[in-house]
Amino acid sequence: MTNKNFNRRDFLKTSxxxxxxxxxxSIAITSLARNNGHGYPTIxxxxxxxxxxxxxxxxxxxxxxxxxxxxEIHYSxxxxxxxxxxxxxxxxxxxxxxxxxxxxxxxxxxxxxxxMRNNAGGHYNHELFWKLMSPPSADxxxxxxxxxxxxxxxxxxxxxxxxxxxxxxxxxxxxxxxxVFTHDQKLxxxxxxxxxxxxxxxxxxxxxxxxxxxxxxHAYYLKYQNxxxxxxxxxxxxxxxxxxGQRFEQV
Numbered sequence: 001m002t003n004k005n006f007n008r009r010d011f012l013k014t015s016x017x018x019x020x021x022x023x024x025x026s027i028a029i030t031s032l033a034r035n036n037g038h039g040y041p042t043i044x045x046x047x048x049x050x051x052x053x054x055x056x057x058x059x060x061x062x063x064x065x066x067x068x069x070x071x072e073i074h075y076s077x078x079x080x081x082x083x084x085x086x087x088x089x090x091x092x093x094x095x096x097x098x099x100x101x102x103x104x105x106x107x108x109x110x111x112x113x114x115x116m117r118n119n120a121g122g123h124y125n126h127e128l129f130w131k132l133m134s135p136p137s138a139d140x141x142x143x144x145x146x147x148x149x150x151x152x153x154x155x156x157x158x159x160x161x162x163x164x165x166x167x168x169x170x171x172x173x174x175x176x177x178x179x180v181f182t183h184d185q186k187l188x189x190x191x192x193x194x195x196x197x198x199x200x201x202x203x204x205x206x207x208x209x210x211x212x213x214x215x216x217x218h219a220y221y222l223k224y225q226n227x228x229x230x231x232x233x234x235x236x237x238x239x240x241x242x243x244x245g246q247r248f249e250q251v
Contacts, residue, residue: 047101048127050090052083061135065234067223075130078218082122082195089116106199117202121195125176129214134240143245153187160189161236164211167191168232174216180207181251208251210244 055075060068090097093116095105102124109117142150147157154160160179168177171191180188180198183206190205192198197212198205213235220231 047103048124050083050086050097050102050123052080052123053127053130055130057135062133062238065136065237066133066220070218070220070222073222074218075126079122079126079130082119082126085115086119086123089113089119103199106197107201109200110202117200118195121197121200124199125195125197125212125214128209128212131243132211132240133235133238134243136237140237140239140241142241143248146241146245146248149187149248154189163189164213165229165232165236168213168215169229171215176212176214178205178207178209179211180205180209181248182207208247210247210251211239 058068059071059075062071089095089112093112102120105112105116105120106124109120112120141147142157150157150160154163164177164179167189168191171177171193173193175191175193176195176197177191178189178198180190182188187210188205188207190198192203192205194216196203198207198209213232215228215232220228224231224234
């Protein structure tokens with residue numbers, strides 16, 4: 001499944017220190033309100049589990065766009081480390097996970113520690129990121145409803161992709177680019193540093209994240225080195241528009 005001859009260098013020195021997946025049980029909530037009081041639309045299907053979830057595809061399923069080695073390290077080291085550190089932060093900060101969802105924590109992240117911010121954001125972002133991608137296929141089109149919204153707010157699908165790609169390419173240093181649905185029913189593109197996301201009350205970009213791309217180097221460096229633009233271009237071949245359309249239908 002993985003290529004044993006890839007160049008690990010300092011990339012793996014950092015990766016190797018990350019822990020194996022850990023976390024707490026998910027919260028059983030059947031429905032969330034349309035607006036959570038912070039101006040963020042929320043999805044109705046329930047909160048993100050605190051525990052790292054299994055991938056729905058093999059590490060090599062996204063090739064040649066994302067290589068198996070990167071996927072294995074990204075999922076089993078980096079993302080697993082966020083889940084483990086989040087579990088530690090929840091215990092240290094006495095968070096009752098039977099009453100508080102991960103989204104609640106993000107909505108009120110300014111009340112928590114930097115460790116909670118980094119790892120709650122990192123865990124949420126990665127749990128979403130895996131679902132936003134699927135193995136390459138010929139069916140790579142937004143739903144009719146989502147496409148209509150994209151055309152209304154960006155002019156065309158091509159203009160949307162260009163603006164989103166530019167946000168990802170121009171994110172200085174580490175971070176994410178996002179397509180969000182705002183409380184005033186608009187689609188907006190922006191980016192966030194590190195593991196911040198648009199659900200955080202401390203984030204300038206606010207809204208419900210429909211689509212996001214990880215542009216931290218651990219997401220692409222083994223295959224693309226410093227060529228972030230090439231990674232972003234290839235990533236469009238993996239976008240799971242069916243899942244994104246479902247999220248859009250639910251906000």
